[in-house]
Amino acid sequence: MAHSLEQNKFHLHYQPQVDIKTGALLGVETLIRWHHPRLGLISPAEFIPIAEQTGLIVPMGYWVLQQSCLQYQRWLSQGIPPFKLSVNLSLRQLQETNLISEIKNIVSQTKINCQQITLEVTESLMLCEPGETIHHLNQLNDMGIQIAIDDFGVGYSSLSYLKDLPLQTLKIDKSFLDDLLTREKNQVILQTIIELGHRLGLKIIAEGVESSEQLAVLKSMDCDYGQGYLFSRPLTDQDATALFRTSSFLDSRPLATV
Template sequence: MEMNQQAMVRLELESYLRKALQKNEFFLCYQPLIDLETGNLYGSEALIRWNHPKLGLVSPGEFIPLAEETGLIKDIGGWVLGSACKQNKRWQMLGYKSLSISVNVSAYQFQQPGFLQEVKMALELSGMEPQYLTLELTESTMLRNVEHSIQVMQSLQNIGVKVSIDDFGTGYSSLSYLKDLPINTLKIDRSFINNLRLNTSDVAIVKAIITMGHGLAVKVVAEGVETQEQIELLKELKCHYAQGFYIHKPLMTSEFEEGLSKYAQTHS
């Protein structure tokens, strides 16, 4: 009975998901990213949200895996990429010229033969310059086919798009291939940041990742920052960037814009 029930719920969710894009039920939130050394806001990460008329807000943890399994993630991911680039370009035109945007790319989307073309298209349609776009890939995405992944990442770098490894430290990343990856950023997984206090072994791990980042000449972002103590520690460890609830939760477009203008006033 219970398995039957779960299967029904899943089927229902899948049929809703198939129509969500054409019914404009998705929207994006933007989580601010700050430069730890200066305290300046330098960009945001675009995060997808699904508001269904009957189910209400559906958590990405519920619908993203389903979208990946069904292949719907290709169209959904394409929509996220296009929308995020357009929005960021709008903000740049409002005067925040060097604002950058990070977009998550799913394994399925990244492995598609037309992926590079899709990225070029999103940039062309939005008119945004490639250096302001960062694509975030998880370690498992790249491990599916390392040769192919490196090729695609290299092509992205060639057109000027930045590449970031998301949730670093949680996958099976072999340090031997890390030095060959054409990446700009490593993102330390929130599980290491959560318990980041002076006397935890997490400090040793975070410190190692940051030191490695400096050695490989890549920037390091800490995600999931929730306390002032964590910020201070990360500054001390010379981490480049941070995001998290302590800095700000993901914001709706209008809230992010309000934040931008307040921010501009206090920093002008």
């Protein structure tokens, strides 16, 4: 895996995030893909946990951010309007003492506007030293980078950190949408999360939107944004470029301020 990273055997795909009410494009989330020369396409579900355990997720995470920012600048140079670029920040990266300097270097090298970057972190970040985690996230936020909690509602959910972390966005885990149409409890929980987020001044993204019926429910609940196969599968940079050329874009200013 380390050799593949050094040899640029990993590739990036981009999944659109859209405004649920209008269909306008908010931005894209960067997703890493690995096509092994012998084993073929390897799922991120298989190699990401190994990267986490071995520590390779740290250089991998910085590589993803750097390449995403470079691609973003290529899109701007082609006349694509500014949009939100979401990139995952791993738990291991958050524990790195040089996290902020590494990200500042990437921002400086790629000349990207920090306000167009959203870093997505999972709820498990609170398993770290909370004080250090909050300090790092506040430093990133002070740079203008937006922070999103990914897979909200599962794992180590805690309402306590919502008041302490510099968040702008909650991403609702796909599991709440899987049975959305058949389980009333899922609807109640989803509505509660959306209302809570809005009261805290946060924007809500629903992950895993796959049907028009799910979309209709999310609209009725006043969910802000959606991501999933109903809108688009993850795209190569070429396919994303083609999509951008035919899309309307939301204003790319920061999603919210708390």
